Amino acid sequence: MLTTADILKKVKELEIKSKKLTRHLFTGEYHSAFKGKGMSFKEVREYHPGDDVRFIDWNVSARFNTPFSKMFEEERELTMMLLVDISASSLFGTVHARKKDLVTEIGAVLSFSAISNNDKVGAVLFSDGIEKYIPPKKGRDHGLFIVRELLTLEGKRKGTDITQALRYLNNTTRQRCIVFVLSDFLDPAFSDALRVAGKKHDVIGIKVYDPMDMKLPDIGIMETEDAETGKVLLIDTSDYFVRKTHEDAFFQHTEWCKQVFLRAGCDLLHIATREDYVKVLQKFFIGRS
Template identity: 45%
Template sequence: YQSVFKGRGMEFDEVREYQPGDEIRSIDWNVTARMGHPFVKKYVEERELTVMLLLDMSQSSYFGTVNKLKSQLAAEICSVLALSANKNNDKVGLIAFTDKVEKFVPPRKGMRHVLRVVREALYFKPKGKGTNLPQAIEYLNRVTKRRTVTFIISDFYDVNYRMPLSVSNKRHDVIAVTITDPRELKMPDIGMIKLDDAETDQSFILDTSDRNLRRSFNINAIRKLRERKKIFQSVSVDNIDIHTDVPYSKDLFRFFRMREMKRR
């Protein structure tokens, strides 16, 4: 984490006497004039970052056919990222959203604060059902004054988020963490089933033994997946692709390795 996410740059530390080899541009001419001999400004890396976690709590996340619900996995990953940032002494904030911003925890430092973020991620009960990702991203841009590292943890089942995402990534370092269940990509052949849309309360009766229906579903799912990846690529947002049937630690490590390679 520390090797991948750097601070905002260099900050002033102290003034000391000039030594052979010091750069001329680092000389503090005001102090030099007062003291009668050269002094230089010393800088250190400003390590502190602000990490914002945008957590999708819409009803579509309360789905899962393997191991965990998407919502449980999203909350767990959110907690892992919060604790990692805290270990590095970074500020951490949370924006939990559905079709509206449900909860905002302003970024602060310290274990007590981070445990609050973890608690909200794991146990907060949203009132909304739908998803409004553009609104959540725009809210982030309003409440953050400085550049942040922002993780958006969502299944990204929404529309019209490309432009807000592009604008936000110009101000922040935005990383998309996409949560997907295998049944969202491939329909099983299990006969007649009833499907409920948790966000609209609509119900559907489907005959999954229909080969054409399964083929159409699978093609549409892959198309949406490719469209989502294309959006991320077009706005230069990195994506951590998480699946509920695969341990997420490997995908997180793969992302950090990729980021580290980019910095070299």
């Protein structure tokens, strides 16, 4: 159990690391990936050579008998929402870190990326129920509060209900948001809710997994427990068929998740707990620019 001193120390470490990454790696990429997606009408002025002819206001032009162009400005302020899965399966980890630790660090980096761009950031922490809602705000103190909650909040329930989290998001946020869903997506039925959320928001899934979710080690008889259902199983990992079945199930689930996000018009990233998440995020941001 973390003491208050441990929590404060860890929050400070995450702030320093996040700010460093944001300053050196993500500021430009974040800005390019998400800014300028929304344009709001500003004014009409006389046409200047070089203006985009698609934005000529023909009604005003006809009235004054000279061409006028519609001018737009970038909608500067954005809102980022983090939907964070804190179900029991997030506590699993066999190398470097648990899934929860990786999710917390990614959440911290995304929060400070938004805050450094003067955007609002909020969070919905969920299991198979809504565990905590943090309304979006600006500022360092708010970012630190989100990181502290990501670090310390433990789910009262063990399961995963992504549909409920997405519906809660839609019901609590009126404006369009950038939404990062951080989960291992061990939920068989969230495709309809994702499709609805994807029409309203810019949704990006970050599927976090442990190497053992994909591959079992060849170590003989192993007792396993499903963190969310409590079901205990003895499996013979020295049996090739057992290992192959486990691996096939992982890739089937991965492919299913890809298709769900694709059909909803949303992006999905895959990050292993032993992987450099910075490179994955940066590549994604640059790819969107």
